[in-house]
Amino acid sequence: MEVLLSSDARTELQRIGGGLDARQPVRVKDRGIVILDPQPTLTTVQEKNHEQRQSARGPAAQSRQRSTRRQGSSDRSRTPRAQSRVVGLAGNYARQLEIVQGAYPGATLLPDEHGVWLLARSQVLAGLAREAIFLIALPYTPAVEPRGWAFWEGYGQVEWIGPRHTNFTDGSVCAYHPTLDNAWSPGGDLRTLLDLYSVWALRHLHLAVFDRWPGRQHAMPDAAGRSDPYYRLLQFKEAELCSCGSHRRYGECCRPHDLKLPFRLIQQEFERRNGGCNILDRAAPAEITASISSGGRNTPPPILEVHDFLRAHIAAKAGKNGGKPVK
Known part of the structure; x- marks a missing residue:
């Protein structure tokens, strides 16, 4: 899908993008519009300093999105994460809907046996002639993270957003690291989750327009837990920031080292660790694409059919329960 931008929007x-490269905090306004934070709060400055301290410890401790903040009415309170343990995730998410709709008009929750679907639209950038659509599976299992997909809609077309920074092999959004970033956890503020997705979509927009992913990024780990060189060679562009934590461009940082490695060998190692999947073997499930393309006429598929981690979690619990079905 061709990106049409006014001169001001471009x-x-x-x-x-330049601000993200410089680790400047961003804010997300209502309707998902991402802007650079004009007046970083004390909290964002403190967290930026925290990120710098974490960077000194190594890339595994870094956060990609922690400086993202919401800009909106001051009377909007965030839902405590601990609340889900008291009243359950179902009630937690249902009570948030009205507040979410204030920030993302038209957002809706679609019930499912194992959770709820969150469907929302984001304008992403002021003046953009298309919108991002997010369809996010929110399991009612606190131990299982959400799984969401993103699409561009505009000019009478719907297009999956990927494959950069999407998960293998279902092409779901990878907007934050669930353990390293501490950006969101089940039972958290749904607006914050949508804000993270909006910033991720803006990065994709920047990639489409300027051929470069802006800001820091993670790479898939190799067998030793370091950034996988094969992944970087195929996914990172030379002008993008390296994933090692140096805050240098990949072309002048780790790429010369990665190029010296036996390409076929590191490719085989990557595919072995990922079940034989090639690095480009990522796409949204057909049922998800059909649901979005139908304009809401087709309901989303059962969450259990498209959320492999939820299936694995339920199977593991059933095994501990003597094979009895567990929801």
């Missing part, structure tokens, strides 16, 4: 997108 300039703003480039400015935000």
Whole structure:
């Protein structure tokens, strides 16, 4: 899908990309519009300093999205994460819907046997002639993270957003690291989750327009837990920031080292660790794409059919329960 941007919107997108490269905090306004934070709060400055301390410990401790903040009415309270343990995730998410709709008009929750689907639209960038659509599976199991997909809709077309920074092999959004970033956890503020997705979509927009992913990024780990060189060679562009934590461009940082490695060998190692999947073997499930393309006429598929971690969790619990079905 061709990206049509006004001169002002293109300039703003480039400015935000430069800010992300410089680790400048961003804010997400209502309707999912991402802007550079004009006046970083004390909290964001503190967290930026925290990220710098974490960077000194190594890339595994870094956070990609922690400086993302919401800009909106001051009377909007966030839902405590601990609340889910008291009243359950179902009630937690249902009570948030009205507040979520204030930030993302038209957002809705679609019930499912094993959780709920969150469907929302984001404008992403002021002046953008298309929108991002997010369809996010929220299991009612606190131990299982959400699984969501993103699409561009505009000019009478619907297009999956990927494959950069999506999960293998279902092409779901990878907007934050569930353990390293501490950005969101089940039972958290749904607006914050949508904000993270909006910033991720803006990065994809920047990639489409300027051929470069802005800001820091993670790479899939190799067998030793370090950034996988095969993944970087195929996914990272030379002008993008390296994943090692140096805050240098990949082309002048780890790429020369990665190029010296036996390419076929590191490819085989990567595919062996990922069940034989090639690095480009990522796409949204057909049922998800059909649901979005139908404009809401087709309901989303059962969450259990498209959320492999939820299936594995339920199977593991059933095994501990003597094979009895467990929801």
